Amino acid sequence: MQQFKDYTGSVYGGLGHLLYAYSQAKGITISKKLEKVQNLERFDFSLWRDLLTDMQQHRQIPALGLDIAEFVQPKHLGIIAYIALSCNTLGEVLQRYYDFHRLIYDGSALHVNMQGNYLTIGWGDIPFHITTQLTHEISIALLFQFLKHFMEFDDIHVHEVHFVHPAPKNIALYEQYFRCKVRFSQPVAQIIVPVYELAKPFQQGDQTLQHLLMQQAQALLDKLPNSTQLDQRLQQAILTGLQKNLYQIEPIAQQLNMSVRQLQRHLQQQGTSYQQRMQEVRHLLAEQYLKDPHLSLQDIALLLSYSEQSAFQRAFKQWTGSTPQQWRQQQYC
Template identity: 65%
Template sequence: MSQLKNYTGSVFGGLGHLLKAYCEAKKIEIPEQLQQVQNLERFDYVIWRDLLEDLNAMHPKTGLGLEIAEYVQPKHLGIIAYLALSCENLGEALARYHDFHRLIYDGSPLIVEFNPPYVSIRWEAPEPHPTQLTDEIAIALMVQFLKLFMSGESIHLHEVHFVNTAPKNIAIYEQYFHCRVRFEQPKTQLLLPVSEAFKPLRTGDHTLQQLLLKQAQALLEQLPNSTQLDQRLQHSILTGLQKNQYQIDFIAEKLGLSVRQLQRHLQQQNTTFQERVQQIRFMLATEYLKDPHLSLQEIALLLCYSEQSAFQRAFKIWTGQTPQQWRKDNTTYNS
């Protein structure tokens, strides 16, 4: 198979599960290389590209990437699904996707630009250029990602652009995206009206919300003398960590207090705001470490550490162990 010289991009292992789900749904024989990546946390971008090309060679079809993307579920997207589930509107989810998209799809750098009246979401191509198939599945996954978390409303796209030569049947693409699709353009991009960014996201029975409620309850049970304010404080910090809005000024405003009032309340309990944040981070860290599908890098992001090393140092202070040692000693799965 061909190799991308001097390029070491990778994709999230969940995308391998997505391809397998597609093959099973379509009763297509699963290629040996696809079987081999099923237990990997990540695999090379070039393998992803070749797997797509192999599937297309076995069952050639215009718009194959679009068809595959329709089978995506939050579990195929990993950490970004957790983060998106905590967002209030489409624009915020889009910002999370921009910040952490490389955790899913580190094949082409993603750029999000707000140029009213449109938002441009585009992929800057590495050398050599990606194929039509890798481009179309990247855009289709982006659209499906946004649809997964919508509150029942549809997304109205303005246009979709591809750098590749137009296929014979452009209608397949326009029917899929419900907008005009242009080929042989300077950039591969998705143009979304800025007004779409304010559409609310679903706030129903989501994985992250259940996880947060579970953690909040566990924390509250450890606080026998907790007050209603303490309960609200725990929950505010928990949800704030998901949006990187857990600093004391954000939390105090959410509780309807001044920073000084909140500090005084915590001082009466012989603690500080930073100690309370670290307590919650530790509780969440031990829960996340029990999930074999979350890497240390992903856990560090969930806990709002800018670097994995910062999380590891904090965890060593909390427990005297590294996260890897704690995970090995406190979980029953085989890594």
């Protein structure tokens, strides 16, 4: 069995900010340990577990993880929140959550399986003695809370929720929160969702990503005041495409109801190319993202659809003459 001292899993620094916000809201004194993680992009899973255990000692209330999850904001989840907010269906959200889960919560590996008419999303692979009910509770509650309050999936029908630790005295609190049967002392901590739920559409309203995209689109339009309506649509398509990793010219041209050749000809007449236009958008997006202290350089590289952080850093230095770290530091001087 893997020993605790050998385990090197980590969590996203935004979760430390979540505990800080929760402590402030509940009038809990901020510990030195919690204060210390506020400036970290990531910190060890063992420290996350200890912070939650400390919180439990201060807030001796049932279902503490559910209470903490009520305070989650997109900024606490970083890249996953930004990507999820650009998805079109619940199935796509869960797929992206699976793809990038370790960036936010490396404390538990994520397993997604089909079992008949149900999809299971399970947290496992960590020895039982390393986890607590609270670590599993908050990992599931954060996903559920985010889907409900920021993705507007208020009517998600979950079939069952399973926890590996023994049942507490107040199971009713959990069943009221998840609105389904909740079982304890199970082999795996998991959410079980009916397959038909995956097609549920996300009606994008005035969401965080929409605000972000609109601000960036406006910044682009301000830089290109003489742009045509097609140029504006192209900029918006690239902005959205980067969020979904569909920024190549083929899907962008299709979104604009044009052939690739027509789009290339239009850009050629303006003395530019699709690659140049895309890099302009990436540059402006990069500067917007770097102003957000909750986003790490790895987060930003992924948001801009770079396969490696080093590729993003090279591109940014070509655009500005500075590394992303140097540019970010200059903003706070």
